[in-house]
Amino acid sequence: MSIRHSLLSLLAEGDRHGYQLRQEFEARTGGTWPVNIGQVYTTLGRLCRDGLAEEVGKQDDGSVTYRITPAGKAEVDTWWSRPVPRAAPDRDETSIKVALALSSPGVDVLAVLETEREEILRALQAYTRAKTRIPDHPTGGELARLLVLDQQIFTAEAQARWLDHCEQRLAATTQGSAR
């Protein structure tokens, strides 16, 4: 995930300290992806090194204020306007496990599918419960949290559908009959 572009997009709204960036990032993405402050400062260091941000002052407590540069603004604009690359998706452990189960002696593929499906349903139930705790007309951070929960629900559902599909394909293949 691009912490770099996320932080840069926040800097595009105005000068910030590192801890402000961390706080704002978490609040505005529904608290779903916590970042540690070390990660924030490492990223800020790289942004400065690459000429996308700069240090513009130091307060008495030693906290540094960062400002986006024109090159940084251009970089943010590009981030908003271009899709996130999907050419090389993250390795998905469930897919890998199912694929290997097919050819691993002594492993019951259907049992593997069922185990994965049970876990996904459990996660879906948890996301859904979390969703019911958000008010009907969410604002600000609540809306962000709701959208991010929706994303997790849709992703989990897609995974569950894929597992169902695997099972049906497997049944069709082993029975040798077209459905």
Place this chain on the structure above:
Amino acid sequence: MTEQTTGDLLRMTDAGRVHHAGTPTEVHALRSFSLAVAPGELVAVMGPSGSGKSTVLHLAGGLDVPTSGEVVLDGVSLGGLSVRKRAALRRRAVGYVFQDLNLVPALTAVENVMLPRELDGVPTATARAEALAALDEVDIADLGDRFPEELSGGQQQRVAIARALVGPRRLVLADEPTGALDSLAGEAVMKVLRARVDAGAAGLLVTHDAQHAAWADRVVRLRDGFVVGTTGELVHGVGEAPAGVTGRVVGGHR
């Protein structure tokens, strides 16, 4: 066999359904299925076509009878009842929500909700008051005078939920109630169903959609007539899955 030891509105014990028994075309639609649904509980049954999930719904609603085991509806065992008595119990105890074609097109929303109560023999004024209350509980009290075609798909499903739970009815059986809806309307319908269950109804939901099944307290997964897994806490002593079945694949696979 008709005594009620718990408050379960639905109790299925080792229920099985065989079609064409003893012939070459014998089909075990459902095998030894046990499930209890109490007030305040929403249970989802998931599975591919032919897994037995529709059979569960038909048996639970008294539309069909098991060839083995027992189905107890609102404390009354369906097994010993005549067809007429079964129909009467069904009408008194159960409400249905289907994927579509739920409402009578020629009747307004409130008239649709009144219908089961009028069939119960309740005076019209009482039926109307109960119907309006039921519509209020699904947040569409203001739409009572509209005809189904003047309502969105999601609103129609809310009317169907209101009708399923009008008067003393407390068990709603829902068959893919969100099937024809977009994701937001589907979510709204699930929220209403969840809210009605939280207010004391009992719900049995059949769906192939994991996203909607996730609104349930428990999700039972079927394949080839067998329970292959149950997700969610077990509220009752009578287990949904026989020993050794939960989370495991048992039988039925070649």
